[in-house]
Amino acid sequence: MNENSLGYRIHIDFILLALIFVLCLCGLIILYSASGQNIDLVYNQATKLFIALLCMILVAQVPPANLNRLSLLLYFFGVILLLLVAIFGDVGKGAQRWLDLKILRFQPSELMKIAVPIIVSSYLSSRFLPPKFLRIVLSFVFIIVPVVLIAKQPDLGTALLVAIAGFSVIFIAGLSWRYLLSVSIISALSIPSLWHFMREYQKQRVLTFLDPEKDPLGAGYHIIQSKIAIGSGGFYGKGWLNGTQSHLEFLPERSTDFIFAVLCEEFGMFGVLVILSIYSLIIFRALYIAYNAQDAFRQLLAGGITLSFFVYIFVNIGMVTGQLPVVGIPLPLISYGGTSIVTLMAGFGILMSIHTNRKFLKR
Amino acid sequence: MDLFPKDKVEFILKDRDTESALIKKRIHLSGLLILLFVTILLSRIFSLTVLENDHYTTKSKENRQKILPIAPIRGLIYSRDGVVLAENKPTYSLEVIPEKISDIDLLIEELRGIIHIGEEDIERFKKLSGKKRRFERVPLRINLSENEVALFSINRHLFSSVDVVEGFIRHYPLGEELVHSIGYVARIDESDLRNISKLDKSSSYSATTHIGKLGVEESYESYLHGEVGYQKVEVNAEGRVIRVLERIAPQSGKNLYLTINLSLQRIASESLGGRRGAIVAVDPRDGNILAFVSSPTYDPNKFSSGISAESYNSLLSSKDKPLLNRVIQGKYPPGSTIKPFLGLVALDNGISNNEEEVWCPGWFTLQGHEHRYRDWKKEGHGHTSLDKAIVQSCDVFFYNLAYELGIDRIYAGLSKFGFGEVSGVDIYGESFGLLPSREWKRNNMQQVWFPGETVILGIGQGYALTTPIQLVKATSAIATNGLMVKPRLVLGINSPGEEGLTLMSNSTENKIDVKNSLFWDEIIDSMESVVHRAGGTAWRSGLNAEYFFAGKTGTAQIIGIDQEEEYKEEDIADELKDHALFIAFAPVKKPEIAVAIIVENGGGGSKVAAPIARKMFDNYFVNRDLTSRE
Structure with a gap:
């Protein structure tokens, strides 16, 4: 590869782009079946993906150094928007809609999924790593403020993702094992206080996770049905459009959070292997980019984005297979849904920018 | 500029390479962790889809629940x-x-x-x-x-x-x-x-x-x-x-x-008789809406069963705009109904008192200007006090009063009555109306405020626009010596089968403060004389009433008339005729009902709108007396 190749000039990493493209295509095929062959829904998703891809290309043009410079501004802009939502959000119906671009709706909490890893990377990389105790505490403050605001909206799923994005960066920054252990203990202890922020339905979800049979009419039903869908798929699946669980309406949230169960039912273990391979290739390409990034900020940011992308996948699949409680986290780039696609693609855009803005010494 | 500048000294001392090596170690570690977790997921899915396949296939086939x-x-x-x-x-x-x-x-x-x-x-x-x-x-x-x-x-x-x-x-x-x-x-x-x-x-x-x-x-x-x-x-x-x-x-x-009083509602809508207009009546003490009429209207049953595109389009395109909720969305110039409010603002600002008189020759001019602002009464009202100016609706007095108050004090004073703001009624879609100010004009028309615009604001013309619900809320405020109460349509709720009612709390926002509470009495007295004194603009409507009520007529012009031209009703197209307005409350001593009536293109307020108020009050008090006698 060299600095003058096409990819470097237009700041696109073709390997990553190709992998994402294949994944989106698979996603649309699954969505067509999951939505009950609603072609309008598929077109709608395709449009969203297309816009998100454009967004990715746009973000890829921003040099990483600029992100570093703008980190604080971006972060506070996001926090102020979140505060506005908190203050005015409940006034009237529809007031929480911030920027309605008809096809895509902009939520400040989505911005934070990007802004938090950027600010933490920027802050931690400004001093020598590994970070000292006080700097870790301050990074936590950067993460906790938006997380609490988002959790209060209440959007527990997104709050969790923002927290994960921030912590991923701290982990990559070389947080010592001693601290890592204490962080785990602190977060374990803070679960009761998180409980306080939860709405009734969210508490119910956690309780249901602990004992799905207890609430077979409500959320427990989701998990039971989802497991049946996955388990009945077998190795090769029942075939595209032939999933009985989804088409006879046994499986809830088929096209959004539980779309992975549709994949399992119709394409079986084989389909899962294919999709997880694509995901893994994307992740390892991204880790490669992080590994070869040219300063601490870029390394941290790239690593943080990649880790949190994996956590999304893990949490969603864990939820659908009944290993984790039901939190509303979609399967990245496959679930039907608007803003989060744009955020994900923006993250990939940052990775591409990091990779294509490297400077090589002339030999 | 770097927001978090690297510590230069530290950097010289320590090596960038060890830092990079640390991060690379972590990235390696992340890769291994990810592989581990993917393996966990895969083994879980493998056990579900392959090992337990028989179990779940049976379940799926039996899945009839x-x-x-x-x-x-x-x-x-x-x-x-x-x-x-x-x-x-x-x-x-x-x-x-x-x-x-x-x-x-x-x-x-x-x-x-x-x-x-x-x-x-x-x-x-x-x-x-x-x-x-x-x-x-x-x-x-x-x-x-x-x-x-x-x-x-x-x-x-x-x-x-x-x-x-x-x-x-x-x-x-x-x-x-x-x-x-x-x-x-x-x-x-x-x-x-x-x-x-x-x-x-x-x-x-x-x-x-x-x-x-x-x-x-x-x-x-x-x-x-x-x-x-x-x-x-x-x-x-x-x-x-x-x-x-x-x-x-x-x-x-x-x-x-x-809160609707059905019999009053019916009288009100019959009085409009399908003409374009709006009538709203509230109990000034708690804001309960007693009648809520926007005319013409349409059949909601068509919508609940799914209206055909054709019927919907004909409603949409109808010239009379039946879909418009005129009570909360109709914006009308307040005309002379603004006068009692302005009178109160003037008293409160010490601009006017009941002894001071203004000479009304039938027109008003600004110093140094030729333009004649005309009174509705061509020959003029002669010596006119505030009381006479309200009772006979003298325009010249209020041109002068508005000019002396100035736009800023008018804006501040009328704002207190809720003009230019939503009334806070418990349904959605309310218009703000428009109470103009210097700032508003600068922002919306990129122009400074002209004194002539203050003058015509004195008789509720120009930019000012009110909704009927704002008018009735402001009228209620006069009736209750300044109580601003949010109008509401829902009295209370209960669950099916439940006896009794959980009442909605009524929301008094605040009380309008004036320097001397006697100012209220002065304005109310004059409004009473509008109806009950010979020569009052609505005296015919007050004849032989069994109770006392207070009101103010208004006639809102829609078109400008040239200096020398005369307004002849018969010469003018229907939709350009004046709007007839009337605001009133009763009984004067202990008000129980306040109304705002607007008949679009109806002509004069005294002839068209005031008699409707009389009919409504008659109905309201007769029914109330009947029930109290039972």
Whole structure:
């Protein structure tokens, strides 16, 4: 590869782009079946993906150094928007809609999924790593403020993702094992206080996770049905459009959070292997980019984005297979849904920018 | 500029490479962790899909249990004395699951053999099935008669993909009489769905088909809707329900009781007799709305059963704008009804007092200007005090008064009465009206404020626009010596079967402070004389009344008339004629009712609007006396 190749000039990493493209295509095929062959829904998703891809290309043009410079501004802009939502959000119906671009709706909490890893990377990389105790505490403050605001909206799923994005960066920054252990203990202890922020339905979800049979009419039903869908798929699946669980309406949230169960039912273990391979290739390409990034900020940011992308996948699949409680986290780039696609693609855009803005010494 | 500058000294001392090596170690570690977790996921899925495949395949085949949501029954709406205003009528509809049909046109053709299916039914079906998932039911025919239900039941074996579904349809027995206050329900559309999911109520609405669209049906949706129920059912391989295994009953919505006084409402709408206009009456003490008329009106029942595009378009394009809720959205120049409010603002600012008199020759000019601002009375009112100026509605006095007050003090004073602000009534969609100020003009017209604009504001002309609900709220404030109370349509709620009523708390916002509380009496006295003193602009309407009331007429000009021209009613096209306005409250001593009346293009306020108020008051007090005598 060299600095003058096409990819470097237009700041696109073709390997990553190709992998994402294949994944989106698979996603649309699954969505067509999951939505009950609603072609309008598929077109709608395709449009969203297309816009998100454009967004990715746009973000890829921003040099990483600029992100570093703008980190604080971006972060506070996001926090102020979140505060506005908190203050005015409940006034009237529809007031929480911030920027309605008809096809895509902009939520400040989505911005934070990007802004938090950027600010933490920027802050931690400004001093020598590994970070000292006080700097870790301050990074936590950067993460906790938006997380609490988002959790209060209440959007527990997104709050969790923002927290994960921030912590991923701290982990990559070389947080010592001693601290890592204490962080785990602190977060374990803070679960009761998180409980306080939860709405009734969210508490119910956690309780249901602990004992799905207890609430077979409500959320427990989701998990039971989802497991049946996955388990009945077998190795090769029942075939595209032939999933009985989804088409006879046994499986809830088929096209959004539980779309992975549709994949399992119709394409079986084989389909899962294919999709997880694509995901893994994307992740390892991204880790490669992080590994070869040219300063601490870029390394941290790239690593943080990649880790949190994996956590999304893990949490969603864990939820659908009944290993984790039901939190509303979609399967990245496959679930039907608007803003989060744009955020994900923006993250990939940052990775591409990091990779294509490297400077090589002339030999 | 770097926000977090690297510590230069530290950097010289330490090596960038060790830092990079540390991060690279962590990235390696992340890769290993990810591999580990992917393996965990894969082994979990492997055990589900391959090892336990037999178990789950059996379960999937036996999976005949389905959870179906049951829609709650929407709360009813009553008048304050228990007359049903919105109810749920049982109805049968013919519903189809598009996924199961290969040729819809053929099916319709076959169904037409037994049941009438019109073009509009097909139109609606096509529209709805485009929006829904292919395995969700879509109504093909609604409002089946019992006869049709029986006919279909006999032939049901021929149509495996068609069902008769029992449901409820919202019915408004009084139809168009109350649509502007009650609103209506209509099929949930995409923007409703977005709102519902934003409020985290998606599961609560999973079986609901209709939602409140306007009026209290919309604003009290959360009370009326109720909580969804569920039933666990056994289905056959085609998905048809065989039996119910378990059931959690839905919780019906709450019933609403409106503040509307039906007999007063009827008198008011009859008095308008289909002319364009609005009438709103409130109890000034608690803001309870007694009558709420916006004319012309339309039938809400058409909307709840799904209005055809044709009827909807004809409503939309009608010149009389029946869909416009004139009470809260109609914006009218207040005309002379602004005078008592301005009088009070002037008294409070020490600009005027009842001894001071102004000479009215029939016109007013600004110093150094030629333009004559004319009085409605060509020959003038002569020596005029504030009292006489209100009673006879002298324009020149108020031109002068407005000029002396100046726009800033007028703006501040009238703001206190709620002009230019929403009244806070408990339904959505209210207009702000317009109370102009220097700032408003600068922002909206990029111009400075001209003194002449202050002058005509004195008689409620120019930029100022009010809604009838603002006018009645401000009138109530005079009646109660300054109490600003939010008007409301809902008196209270209760649950079905519950005795008694949980009253909605009434919301007094604040009290308008004036320097001397006698100012209120002065203005009220003058408003009483408008009606009860010979020569008052509404004296005919006050003749032989068994109670005392106070009011103010207004005639709002829509077109400018040239300096020398004369306004001749018969020469002017209907839609350019003046609006007739009247505000009033009664009884003067202890006010129980305040009204604002606007008859669009009706002509003079004293001739057209004031008699309506008299009729309403007569009705109100006669009925009240009858009930108290019982």
